[in-house]
Amino acid sequence: MKDGAPAGLLEHYDPGGFYCEVFGGSKRPVSHTRTVRERLDGMSLAQLRRRAQAAERELYNLGVTFTVYTSREQIDRILPFDVIPRILSASEWQTIERGVIQRVTALNRFIEDVYHDQKILRDGVVPAELVLENANYRPQMRDVAVPFGSYVNICGVDIVRGGDGRFYVLEDNARTPSGVSYVVENRHLTQRAFPDLLEGIGVRSVSNYGQRLIGKLGELAQGAGLNPSAVLLSPGVYNSAYFEHVFLAREMGVPLVEGRDLVVRDECVYMKTTGGLQRVNLIYRRIDDDFLDPEAFNPKSMLGVPGLMRAYRAGKVVLANAVGTGIADDKAVYAYVPRIIRYYLDEDAILPNVDTHICREAEGLEYTLAHLEEMVVKPVGESGGYGLLIGPHASRKALAEFRSKLRADPANYISQPVVQLSVCPTVTRSGIEPRHVDLRPFAVTGKSTWVLPGGLTRVALRKGSLVVNSSQGGGSKDTWVLE
Amino acid sequence: MSNLLARHAESIFWLARQVERANSLARILDVNESFSRNSRGEHDWQSVLRLYADEEVFHATDRAPTADAVIHFYTLDDRNPNSVRSCIRMARENARALRPLISTEMWVQLNGFHNRLSRLRRGDLKTESLNRLCGYIKESCQTHSGITAETLYRDESWYFHQIGRAIERADQTTRLVDVKYHVLLPKPTDVGSPTDEAQWNAVLRSAAGFHAFRRLSPQSMSPTRVVEFLVMDRRFPRSVAACVLTANDCLHELRLKYGHMQKRTASNRLRKLAASLAEGTAEELITRGLHESLDEIQAEIAEVTQALGQEYFLHSDGDLPQGTHGESPA
Numbered sequence: 001m002k003d004g005a006p007a008g009l010l011e012h013y014d015p016g017g018f019y020c021e022v023f024g025g026s027k028r029p030v031s032h033t034r035t036v037r038e039r040l041d042g043m044s045l046a047q048l049r050r051r052a053q054a055a056e057r058e059l060y061n062l063g064v065t066f067t068v069y070t071s072r073e074q075i076d077r078i079l080p081f082d083v084i085p086r087i088l089s090a091s092e093w094q095t096i097e098r099g100v101i102q103r104v105t106a107l108n109r110f111i112e113d114v115y116h117d118q119k120i121l122r123d124g125v126v127p128a129e130l131v132l133e134n135a136n137y138r139p140q141m142r143d144v145a146v147p148f149g150s151y152v153n154i155c156g157v158d159i160v161r162g163g164d165g166r167f168y169v170l171e172d173n174a175r176t177p178s179g180v181s182y183v184v185e186n187r188h189l190t191q192r193a194f195p196d197l198l199e200g201i202g203v204r205s206v207s208n209y210g211q212r213l214i215g216k217l218g219e220l221a222q223g224a225g226l227n228p229s230a231v232l233l234s235p236g237v238y239n240s241a242y243f244e245h246v247f248l249a250r251e252m253g254v255p256l257v258e259g260r261d262l263v264v265r266d267e268c269v270y271m272k273t274t275g276g277l278q279r280v281n282l283i284y285r286r287i288d289d290d291f292l293d294p295e296a297f298n299p300k301s302m303l304g305v306p307g308l309m310r311a312y313r314a315g316k317v318v319l320a321n322a323v324g325t326g327i328a329d330d331k332a333v334y335a336y337v338p339r340i341i342r343y344y345l346d347e348d349a350i351l352p353n354v355d356t357h358i359c360r361e362a363e364g365l366e367y368t369l370a371h372l373e374e375m376v377v378k379p380v381g382e383s384g385g386y387g388l389l390i391g392p393h394a395s396r397k398a399l400a401e402f403r404s405k406l407r408a409d410p411a412n413y414i415s416q417p418v419v420q421l422s423v424c425p426t427v428t429r430s431g432i433e434p435r436h437v438d439l440r441p442f443a444v445t446g447k448s449t450w451v452l453p454g455g456l457t458r459v460a461l462r463k464g465s466l467v468v469n470s471s472q473g474g475g476s477k478d479t480w481v482l483e
Numbered sequence: 484m485s486n487l488l489a490r491h492a493e494s495i496f497w498l499a500r501q502v503e504r505a506n507s508l509a510r511i512l513d514v515n516e517s518f519s520r521n522s523r524g525e526h527d528w529q530s531v532l533r534l535y536a537d538e539e540v541f542h543a544t545d546r547a548p549t550a551d552a553v554i555h556f557y558t559l560d561d562r563n564p565n566s567v568r569s570c571i572r573m574a575r576e577n578a579r580a581l582r583p584l585i586s587t588e589m590w591v592q593l594n595g596f597h598n599r600l601s602r603l604r605r606g607d608l609k610t611e612s613l614n615r616l617c618g619y620i621k622e623s624c625q626t627h628s629g630i631t632a633e634t635l636y637r638d639e640s641w642y643f644h645q646i647g648r649a650i651e652r653a654d655q656t657t658r659l660v661d662v663k664y665h666v667l668l669p670k671p672t673d674v675g676s677p678t679d680e681a682q683w684n685a686v687l688r689s690a691a692g693f694h695a696f697r698r699l700s701p702q703s704m705s706p707t708r709v710v711e712f713l714v715m716d717r718r719f720p721r722s723v724a725a726c727v728l729t730a731n732d733c734l735h736e737l738r739l740k741y742g743h744m745q746k747r748t749a750s751n752r753l754r755k756l757a758a759s760l761a762e763g764t765a766e767e768l769i770t771r772g773l774h775e776s777l778d779e780i781q782a783e784i785a786e787v788t789q790a791l792g793q794e795y796f797l798h799s800d801g802d803l804p805q806g807t808h809g810e811s812p813a
Contacts, residue, residue, distance in 0.1 A: 061591055063582070229485070237579050249583040255488050256583035274639055274795045275486030275742055 008041035009048065010425060015434045018163065019422040021086045025165045032089040032482055039197050040084065045431060052083045052427055055193040064185045064247075066240045066470065079182055080475030081189060082426050085197070086437060086457040093204075093453060093481045096159065096167060099351030100441050101449045102341060104155050107174060107328040108445065109344040112149040114327060115141045125343050126336045127360070134333075136326025138289060140296055144313055146322050147223030148447050153216065153320040154284075155443045156180075156456075159351065161422035168354045168419065170438065172337070174329035175321060176286050179456040179476075180442045181247035184209055186478040202483030204453035209442075210251020212450055217282055219446030220318045226281035230254045231271060233262070233285040235303045245286055252284070259287070264307030267314040282318045289323050332380035335414050354419055360411035368415040369406060372399055375415040377406070392418060421466055424477065426459055436460045438468050439479065454479035486741060487639040491584055493796040494577040495640050499647030501574035502593075505567045506624035507655035508557055513617035514689035516550075528553040534662040535565060554608050558616065559600075567620055568600050586634035589627070596623045642737040646730045646791070653726035654784050659686060660713050660723075661777040683709050690721045710773065711765035723780060724760040730787075731757045749790035756783050 015023060022037065024030035029037065040048075056078060059065070065076040088096070113120050114131055121128040131137055156177030158170045187206050190198055214230065221228035234245035236258045249256035261271050262280065270277035285292065291301040296309035311317045327333060333340075335356045338349045357364035357375075368375060377389040389402045406413055423434035441455030457477040458468035468474040515531055528550050532538045537556075540563070546552040560566045564573075575597040582590055599619075607616065628648070635641050683704060687693040696712050714723045731753040738744050760780075768776045792798040 061595065062587060063590055063594055237576070242579075246582040255485075255491075257488060258490075261488055261490055272489045272797050273486035274489055274492045274797075276797075278485050 009043055009045060009432060010037060010041055013425050013432050013434070015423050018420060018434060018436070019161055019165050020434065021161070021422055021424040021437060022084070025163070030089075033087050035201055036085065036087060036197065040425075045427075048083060048427060051193050052081070055083065055189050056081055058192070059185070059189065062185075063243060064181070065243055067238070067242065068240070079470050080461060081186060082435075082459055082461075082475050082477045083190075083194060084425050084427065084432070085190065085478040085480045086424050086439070087480045087482065088454070090482050092167075095350065096439075096441060097451045097453075099167070099169075099349070100155075100157050100443050100451050102345065102347065102350050103157060103169065103172070103337065104152060104443045104445055104449050106337070106341040106344050107155070107172065108149055108151050110340050111151040111322075111325055111328050112146070113344075115324060116143060120340070120343055123343075125339055126333065130330075130332050130336075131327055134327050134330055136289075136324070136330060138324035138326075140309055140313070141322070141324040144323075145315070147220045147318065150220060150445050150447070151322040152325050152328060153220065153322070153445050154213070155445070156440045157351075157443065159439045159441065159455075160354070160419055161439075163420040163422075165422075167351055167439075169337070169349075169351050170354055170419070171331075172329040172334065173440070174325040175288060177440070177442065178241045178244055178286075179440055179458075180209060180452065181244040182476050183442070183452065183454060183456050183479065184247070184251075186476060190478045201480075204481045204483055206452055206454055209452050210248060210253070212452070213248070213284075213444050214252040214254065216444045216446035216450060217284060217318070217320050220320065221282045223447065224281075224315060224318050226316075226318065228282050229278075229280055230282035230284065231257045231262075231280050233257055233259065233283050233287055233305075235259075235287055235291070239286075241286065248284070254284075259301075259303045259305050262305045262308075264305060264311050267307075267311045267316050269305070269308065269311050269317045280317065282320070284320050289326065292319075292323065330380070331378060331414065354416050357415045359406060359413040359415060364415070365406065365410045368413070369403060372403060372415075374417060376418055377402065377413050377415040379412050380414055390418070419466075421460075424457070424459065426461070426477075428461075428463075433463070435463075436466050436468065437477065453481040487584075487643075489795065489797040491581055492639060492643045493792070494580050495584070496643040496647035496791065496796075498574050498577040498581065499644040500651040501570040501577070502624050502627050503648045503651040504565065504655065505570040505574070506621055507652070507659075508565075508567050508570070509617040509620035509624070510689045510691070511659065512554060512557055513614060513621075514685050516554075516613050516617075530662060531557065534658050537563075537565070551608070554613060555605060558608060559603055559605065568603075571597050571600055581640075584640055586630070586636075588630050588634050592623070592626055592630055596627070639737060639741050642733045643795075645733045646737075649726040649730035649733070650784055650787065652721055653723045653730070654781060656690060656713055656721055656723050656726070657777045657780050657784075659690060660710060661774055680704050686713070690719075692719055692721060695719060707765045707769060710768065714768065714777075715760060715763070715765060717761075724757070727753065727757045727760055743795070746794040749787050749794055752783060752787050752790060756780065756787075 019025045022033045059078040059081060060076070063076070065078050068075045068077055110120065120126050121131060152174040154177060156173035156179065158173065159167050160170050161167050184206050217230060218228040221230070230252070231254050232245060232249040232252065234242065234256055236242070239245070245256055255271065257271055263270050263272065263277065265277070269280045269283070271280050287303055290298045291303045293304045293306060293308040294301045295306050309323070312319055312323065334353065335358045338353055341347060341349045357368050359365045359368055368377065373391045373394070375391045377391070379387040389398070391399070394402070421436040421438060424437045425432050426435040428435070437457050437459045439455050439457050442452045444450050444452070457479045459475050459477055460466060460468045460473065461475045462473045465473065511531060511534065515528065529548050531553055532541050532548060541548065541553070541556055544556070556563050556566065558567050561569060563569060575593050578585060578590055578593045631644060635644065683706065684693060687696050687709060690713060692712060696709065699712065700708050712719060712722065716722045717725050717728060719725060734750050734753055738746065738750060
């Protein structure tokens with residue numbers, strides 16, 4: 001520091017050996033973020049904090065919130081917003097976009113095949129029992145035609161960047177992925193709070209997501225020979241993602257309905273209006289399969305619409321996403337996605353999976369057992385985060401116990417190396433520090449696939465943490481895709 | 484364009500009613516605090532309980548009807564479904580369900596209003612600050628009306644909002660006139676006394692009609708003229724007649740524009756009520772028995788609400804009412 005001039009904001013920033021989204025992976029910072037780095041350097045930490053606080057207050061007042069329920073009350077929380085954007089160059093984005101489109105295309109082909117000819121199962125590329133005995137497999141979907149074979153209409157692909165600077169897919173979300181409202185709202189926030197940061201840098205727009213979505217879903221209605229009278233079906237105001245449902249309904253310009261607003265008569269779906277029953281042909285549903293129709297699935301569901309599956313199977317209504325897409329985003333099936341891509345498209349995966357060892361295969365089991373102390377081992381069943389082994393953090397005893405579990409039931413496990421997620425400069429209590437981030441781009445598929453430029457960047461706000469979930473101290477960042 | 488979702492129509496109707504109810508409550512509490520003193524300078528807070536027929540409910544809480552207790556009961560008491568805080572909480576719940584429909588500005592204002600009310604504690608209700616609190620409540624309710632007028636798209640939802648607000652206001656004004664008339668005329672000797680006049684002035688002030696009334700009748704302050712002003716005068720925006728007429732006009736337009744001409748029950752009732760208010764005089768009302776006449780109007784308003792439920796909110800399907808709403812005061 002000379003003559004009392006303040007140090008640049010990023011002068012003491014140290015990515016700590018991780019790949020950095022703003023500086024890159026080597027000593028020399030990547031060039032596409034230069035303007036933003038310079039502009040950030042011209043701001044003081046106090047100024048940045050002040051503007052960040054104002055931005056978060058605005059989110060709260062606007063009701064851009066998710067709802068947390070305690071036993072006594074409901075609390076509206078915002079997803080913490082970090083003001084330093086995550087920036088992707090045009091060529092980085094091109095890779096992601098192509099990779100996401102390829103992946104969604106293959107997943108759709110896979111689901112169509114599973115519910116029709118089951119060639120991939122007969123050819124032994126994916127083990128049949130993995131799919132047919134999966135809790136998310138829906139026999140009600142056998143031989144049901146879906147417009148353009150497009151099952152996963154809205155897909156969120158969770159992507160991470162490793163220490164090598166390459167992108168890897170960590171997980172697919174092919175049922176009812178959420179988070180897109182934050183992508184758009186975060187950009188609006190940046191535009192209001194940091195116009196000087198954004199000015200003159202060509203950043204691709206995200207504000208037309210709703211129009212693109214209704215346009216793509218309209219293609220499906222047209223493909224089914226129906227006029228596109230659409231609604232968004234939500235579990236209602238008590239759902240934690242209710243704000244997003246409101247956001248999407250408004251952006252799409254369609255009514256936001258709940259199950260009790262819809263009724264099925266003669267295999268057609270109607271909504272209850274002041275003018276009586278009016279026909280609905282297209283439903284963007286944000287309710288899981290299980291709760292969609294008490295006649296067909298969980299009979300205790302109060303959220304669903306009795307008879308909806310009958311109307312759906314009769315081709316009188318389009319559901320987005322289609323029913324039964326859960327077989328495509330299952331943890332066990334994930335491991336096979338590169339082979340699924342090869343099988344249907346005869347291509348290598350543009351976005352590779354995180355290196356995954358399938359323990360049901362002898363080779364995978366052997367590798368996993370030999371490297372157990374370096375691996376994350378995940379059970380593939382419905383158990384969520386339970387039963388996970390993080391090798392580097394496990395005791396000798398735990399490792400030994402897990403070894404015998406693995407040998408007893410290898411088909412229940414996959415293993416992956418610990419991924420060193422990339423970091424991004426983030427405003428913390430002790431200044432600008434690196435925090436780990438991931439990325440969830442959103443792909444919308446009607447007749448063809450369109451990917452919203454960017455996606456949701458989630459950031460683990462706790463130092464050193466790799467967990468980006470909002471429920472566990474995660475926040476989000478605006479994601480810029482440069483023109 | 485398709486019709487409005489029945490549940491949304493009902494929610495916005497009640498949203499408007501709840502905000503208007505909070506508005507009326509604030510006016511009544513404020514005026515009672517400032518002007519309703521008897522000749523010994525004491526406040527009569529029982530009259531507010533009578534106004535809303537809440538005496539039994541209140542006594543069940545085992546509290547003496549002191550100023551503090553009654554004020555708390557009507558402002559911050561969460562157990563009273565007709566307290567200001569309860570009204571605004573329900574209004575905000577309705578607004579939350581209506582967020583895809585209403586403007587962001589409407590939501591932000593109502594949400595902020597609700598958040599501020601929910602932070603208030605009993606200690607904030609000190610006599611010296613009640614006036615400020617009531618002012619804040621009134622102003623917030625009026626802000627809601629203003630933002631709604633400036634930003635809400637004028638489709639069916641607008642009409643249901645207007646109808647709800649008008650109906651609630653008509654109901655509130657009948658109660659105000661009714662209870663005061665009885666409170667004020669227990670002893671014929673009091674009529675025309677200074678206390679009597681002060682009480683009538685208070686009634687007019689709570690409806691924000693004092694100055695307009697003075698301009699209209701600078702010489703006389705007879706109960707009959709006050710009743711005429713508050714019940715019959717179509718130029719006074721809080722009068723029963725003006726509100727019923729507004730509701731009637733809105734419903735008529737709604738039917739015409741949105742294909743509801745075959746629905747006749749609610750509109751016939753409203754039209755008849757409007758006509759009877761236009762034709763009658765205050766003298767007739769009083770001769771027939773003011774309390775009975777006002778009771779009939781209230782009952783008619785309840786019938787209109789029920790008919791709206793069946794014709795527009797699809798209650799006739801055997802469905803339960805879908806919006807969040809408290810009961811009308813008995």
